[in-house]
Amino acid sequence: MNTRSRWLMISVGLGILLNPLNSSMVSVAIPRLQNVFQLDFTDVSWIIFSFYIASAIAQPVMGRASDVFGRRRIFLTGLVVAFVTSLLAPLSPSFGWLIVFRILQSIGTSMMVAVGMAIVRIHITENQATALSVLSIFLSGAAAIGPFIGGVLIHWWGWPAIFFVNIPFVVLSFLLSWRNIPKDEPTTSVTRNMSIRKWFELIDASGILLFTVGLVALLIGLLSAKSSGHISSGHVIVALIGLVAMGAFVRHELKVTSPFIPLRTFAKYPAMTYVNIEFLLVNVLFYSLFFGLPSYLQMVRHVSEFDTGILMLNLGLCSLVASPIAGRWIDKSGPRPALLVSGILMTLGSVWIVTLNQTSPVVSVCLALAAFGISNGLNNVGMQAALFKSSPKEIIGVASGLFNTSRYLGTILSSLLIGIVMGGNFSFGGFRVLGIILTVIALSLVFMSWWRRESGQLAES
Missing domain, CATH: 1.20.5 (Single alpha-helices involved in coiled-coils or other helix-helix interfaces)
Structure with a gap:
């Protein structure tokens, strides 16, 4: 890989990490925001809902918009939007305004995620798999260290710091992207002179x-x-x-001929549908823990934001370590064994939450986080491999889009689940109920993975 390609990857990577970084940092900020704006837990949960709803909608829309306006232009515009919202969000006079800036921040960062991979695919022609794996590290690494960074920033400088921290990344990415991302033209299927009505039809x-x-x-x-x-x-x-x-x-x-979510694809390829349902449940479970555990540590156990961030770092690091190991394992044995082990680990972690009491050592949290972190690493690779096996090559682009939609819907449902279980105030009793629900989901995933294994053996025989 030549020097220009490396700089292009760094330029894009610094931009696309902003979406997972900002989605994960906020998990540590929930109790602080609840106190600052005098809200109950359900209301403050909209800081999570808004980001993921906007991301679920913005990413496929911006992917299509890049065909009209060019990928470089969409990427740079996203950086500008992220810069402005990072400056204005800490100055929000009310929680409502903070939600507005949070939505705009999600749209801006989604612009970069939507086209970043495409930019690398188009402009790096050698060692593409290596390049894409490096970008994956930017994405997963940012999500992994987000709670730790958020905890440190909030502990020393307060909640506005989780927005201000974006600014150096944005500025550096913009300067590098302006220099290193080549100019591109829209595809021949659309033109810049297309009417607003036609463009609206194109993006549905x-x-x-x-x-x-x-x-x-x-x-x-x-x-x-x-x-x-x-x-x-x-x-x-x-x-x-x-x-x-x-x-x-x-x-x-x-x-419609150009649907936002091609529902007919689900009916035509049931195996792909099954993978998406399983992936949705995985994300419901993982993000229920991801957003619920920091609130439990801070509001029930009175752990500081800094220490909470340190504990949550265990989740991300275990996930990062497990991912490359999972890749080699899945290359040899297929996705079924890895997904089965992942389901068992999630079940053990969920049962641990149920058996937790208010005097349990905080250090024991690390064991559950390690179980969920390893299972997340196995799932990230295993589910993607299962998707590729179940999806015909001619629709792999559509399949990947639906896969990401399942991720965001699972995340949204996890936030909804926490809000419904906890109601107005986060409590230890509600956290235990959440653990029971997560245990049921985890056992369902074990059954689904085992059924996949049994059906696969029958098919092979």
């Missing part, structure tokens, strides 16, 4: 709108009912609006 703006309205309305209806402690007619109406919008979304996606 109607589908995006229906999906957004439906998902947000359902979340607001469910969380508002849980937070207030009773179900009012207003909650029911909002939830019904969400259900109607989601129904209209499904009907719309089945009709």
